[in-house]
Amino acid sequence: MDDQRFDRLARAFATGTSRRRALALLAAAGLAGRFPGRAAAQTACAPGLTACGGVCVDLLSDLANCGACGEVCESGLVPVRCREGVCERASCAVGLEYCGAVDACRDLATDPLHCGACGNACGSGECSGGTCQGGENPCPDGEILCGGACVATCCDNNNCGACGNVCSGGLTCFEGQCDCPSGLCCAEGETLCGETCVATCCDNANCGACGNACPSGQTCFEGICGCPSGLCCEDGETVCNGTCVATCCDNNNCGACGNRCTGGLTCFE
Numbered sequence: 549m550d551d552q553r554f555d556r557l558a559r560a561f562a563t564g565t566s567r568r569r570a571l572a573l574l575a576a577a578g579l580a581g582r583f584p585g586r587a588a589a590q591t592a593c594a595p596g597l598t599a600c601g602g603v604c605v606d607l608l609s610d611l612a613n614c615g616a617c618g619e620v621c622e623s624g625l626v627p628v629r630c631r632e633g634v635c636e637r638a639s640c641a642v643g644l645e646y647c648g649a650v651d652a653c654r655d656l657a658t659d660p661l662h663c664g665a666c667g668n669a670c671g672s673g674e675c676s677g678g679t680c681q682g683g684e685n686p687c688p689d690g691e692i693l694c695g696g697a698c699v700a701t702c703c704d705n706n707n708c709g710a711c712g713n714v715c716s717g718g719l720t721c722f723e724g725q726c727d728c729p730s731g732l733c734c735a736e737g738e739t740l741c742g743e744t745c746v747a748t749c750c751d752n753a754n755c756g757a758c759g760n761a762c763p764s765g766q767t768c769f770e771g772i773c774g775c776p777s778g779l780c781c782e783d784g785e786t787v788c789n790g791t792c793v794a795t796c797c798d799n800n801n802c803g804a805c806g807n808r809c810t811g812g813l814t815c816f817e
Contacts, residue, residue, distance in 0.1 A: 667695045668711035
């Protein structure tokens with residue numbers, strides 16, 4: 549074993565490197581000892597570099613050969629780096645956003661390939677303040693360029709409201725928001741009950757909530773089953789002979805239906 553390999557092996561154990569990398573270094577040292585001529589022919593690299601697939605790389609920092617040839621260090625969720633031959637999580641600098649293993653950390657405010665959102669490429673090649681500049685939007689009205697394709701971010705499940713914003717969990721993109729069940733989006737004030745949009749404020753079969761049916765003789769009003777079927781009165785009113793009356797001050801229904809005030813008296817509270 550030459551001095552260079554010995555120094556590298558000693559440094560690997562001293563820094564507490566991974567068992568896999570240490571074993572790889574030991575194996576490489578053993579092979580070099582048994583076949584010195586072959587090792588010399590295969591590793592015509594500068595000190596500190598290793599031949600991997602005919603290319604000299606630094607196993608301590610190369611993402612495609614981290615700790616050993618062919619050991620790829622990558623993640624589609626978080627930034628990573630190869631440090632001392634160990635693949636570990638890294639962090640994007642302040643102001644940068646992680647855009648996947650291929651593109652890594654990008655400045656969404658100025659990057660023409662990731663303008664405002666990861667994958668949002670500017671057709672003009674200019675991005676400023678997270679908005680494509682210099683030239684007209686090549687897409688039809690209501691669409692923007694995402695990854696080289698025009699999409700309607702109002703209702704695209706893979707680009708909902710912005711390029712790269714994917715709707716998951718059974719939700720569908722509606723008006724740029726991932727907030728309605730897949731396949732059916734209800735209007736404001738309506739709720740999806742089964743496969744139908746209903747207004748639970750006044751639906752006798754779904755009063756206030758899906759499946760809450762009003763008993764016979766009652767009607768759903770403002771989400772509550774509490775007024776006679778077919779006629780709902782305001783607070784303070786009562787149904788008298790098919791008409792809503794304020795029994796507080798109705799001379800013909802004073803305090804109760806049919807209670808008439810006589811002798812010049814007036815109904816008051």
